[in-house]
Amino acid sequence: MLARQSSKLFHERSGLIAIKQGMTAVWDSTGKRLPVTVLQIDRAQVTAHKTHSTEGYYAVQVGSGARNSANVTRPMLGHFSKAKVAPKSYVREFRVQGPEGLIPIGRCINASVFTEGEYVDVKAKAKGKGFQGVMKRHGFHGLRASHGVSISHRSGGSYGQCQDPGRVHPGKKMPGRMGGKQVTTHNCQVVKIDTNLNIILVKGAVPGPKGGEVMVVDAIKKEVARRHKTMNW
Numbered sequence: 001m002l003a004r005q006s007s008k009l010f011h012e013r014s015g016l017i018a019i020k021q022g023m024t025a026v027w028d029s030t031g032k033r034l035p036v037t038v039l040q041i042d043r044a045q046v047t048a049h050k051t052h053s054t055e056g057y058y059a060v061q062v063g064s065g066a067r068n069s070a071n072v073t074r075p076m077l078g079h080f081s082k083a084k085v086a087p088k089s090y091v092r093e094f095r096v097q098g099p100e101g102l103i104p105i106g107r108c109i110n111a112s113v114f115t116e117g118e119y120v121d122v123k124a125k126a127k128g129k130g131f132q133g134v135m136k137r138h139g140f141h142g143l144r145a146s147h148g149v150s151i152s153h154r155s156g157g158s159y160g161q162c163q164d165p166g167r168v169h170p171g172k173k174m175p176g177r178m179g180g181k182q183v184t185t186h187n188c189q190v191v192k193i194d195t196n197l198n199i200i201l202v203k204g205a206v207p208g209p210k211g212g213e214v215m216v217v218d219a220i221k222k223e224v225a226r227r228h229k230t231m232n233w
Contacts (some may be wrong), residue, residue, distance in 0.1 A: 003145065007134065008051065009096045009220055009224060010058075010095045010096055010158045011017050011019060011094070011096055011097065011101070011216065011217055011218050011220065011223065012096065012097055012100075012101055012139045012218070012223065013096060013101050013103075013113075014046075014060035014062060014094040014096055014101060014102075014103055014109075014217075015042055015062070015094045015216050015217030016039075016041055016044050016062060016109045016113065016214055016215075016216055017041070017062055017063075017064035017065075017090050017092055017184045017213060017214070017215055018039035018040060018041050018042075018044075018064075018200065018213075018214050018215075018216050019039070019040050019041075019042055019064075019065075019165070019211065019212070019213060019214070019217075020037060020038070020039060020124070020206060020208050020209070020211065020212050020213075020214050021037070021038040021039070021040050021199070021210065021211070022037070022038055022210050022212060023035060023036065023037050023039065024036060024201075026191060026192060026201065028191075034191055034203055035203070035204060035205070036124075036191050036192070036201040036203055036204075037188075037201070037202050037204065037205060037206045038199055039122075039199060039200045039201075039202060039206070039214060040195075040198060040200075041064070041109065041111055041199070041200070042064055042065050042066075043064060043065060043086075043088075043106050043108070043109055043199075044060065044062055044063070044064040044108065044109040044110070045062070045063055045064075045081045045083075045088070045106060045107065045109065046060055046062055046063075046083070046087045046103045046104065046105050046106060046107050046109065047061045047062065047063040047079065047080065047091060047105065048059070048060075048061035048079070048083060049102050049105065050093065051099070051102075051190070052099075057094050057095060057100060058095070058097065058098055058099060058102065059093045059094060059095045059096060060093070060094050060096060060101065060102055060103055060191070061091060061092070061093050061094075062091070062092055062093075062094060062098060062109065062137065063080070063085060063088030063089075063090065063091045064088055064090045064091075064092075064213075065089030065090055066086060066087070066088065066089060067088060067089045068089045069087050070088060072087045072184055079091060083108050084105075084106050084136070085106055085107055091161070092215055093178065094215075094217065098136060099189055108156055108187065110195065110198050111193050111194065111195055111198050111199060111200050112193065112195050114147065114190050114193060114200060114216075115190065115193070116190055116191065116192060116193055117190065118189075118190050118218075118219075119187045119188065119189055119190070119218075119219035120188050120190060120202065120216050120217060120218060120219055121182045121184055121185065121186050121187070121188070121216075121217050121218070121219050121220060121225070122141075122184070122185045122188050122202065122206040122214050122215070122216055123182060123183070123185075123207075123214065123215040123217070124183065124206060124207040124208035124213065124214040125180065125181065125182050125183070125212065125213075126178075126179045126180065126181060126182075126207040126217065127179050127207075127209050128178075128179045128180035128182075129178040129180075130177065130179075130180040131175065131176065131177055132175065132176070132177075132178040132226060133154055133155075133156075133175045134154075134155075134156040134173060134174065134175055135154050136178065137175065137176065137178045138173040140156060140173075141159075142154050142155070143155060143157065148150070155176060156175070159172060159174070161217065162227070169190075179188070183207040184202070184207075185205075185206050186220075186221060187206060187219050187221060188202040188203060188204060188206065188219075188220060189202065189203040190202055190203075191203050197220050200216065202216075
């Protein structure tokens with residue numbers, strides 16, 4: 001009997017933690033203006049490993065930034081001391097396929113791990129918008145501005161109809177809390193890398209506020225396509 005395999009896809013190597021510094025623009029060789037987001041890597045280091053023998057999976061734990069030791073709990077101080085690294089502001093875990101994706105503990109990770117022209121996925125917590133209506137939250141058209149419509153210009157219209165079905169179906173798009181959740185922007189192209197400033201310029205916008213933490217990993221869709229292309233059927 002065949003063993004059941006997990007349907008989740010993991011990267012071949014670890015990602016890194018960066019800080020979103022804002023947006024700017026650059027020009028390519030043809031003179032085309034490209035909007036880019038500036039991501040800066042701040043003292044990123046490997047702080048721990050997760051192995052299949054102990055945790056049941058392979059992962060690399062990465063820390064970034066710097067934090068006053070007085071504001072760090074004793075368990076975390078011991079964790080950083082064991083890895084022989086300074087206390088970090090952010091600690092995140094990156095799942096990898098196997099032991100070949102593990103990076104030595106204490107090693108610094110900088111912008112040079114990526115190359116110009118390749119594609120990455122950027123994960124971050126989106127800006128919280130609070131409670132919003134259906135026009136902003138779901139892009140509803142809204143009702144007419146006149147001709148019998150009053151007060152309800154930005155409402156969602158009829159939700160439960162009449163006797164049939166006579167109820168609101170589950171999952172109906174309604175007003176509610178918007179944003180504040182983790183969002184992944186796929187296939188962001190790396191436009192430029194500056195190893196002196198330790199920054200990465202990626203094409204387009206990425207989620208999160210200015211100064212917020214983002215996670216940068218290899219583009220999983222491109223990685224899966226490459227695996228299928230090289231697979232021997």
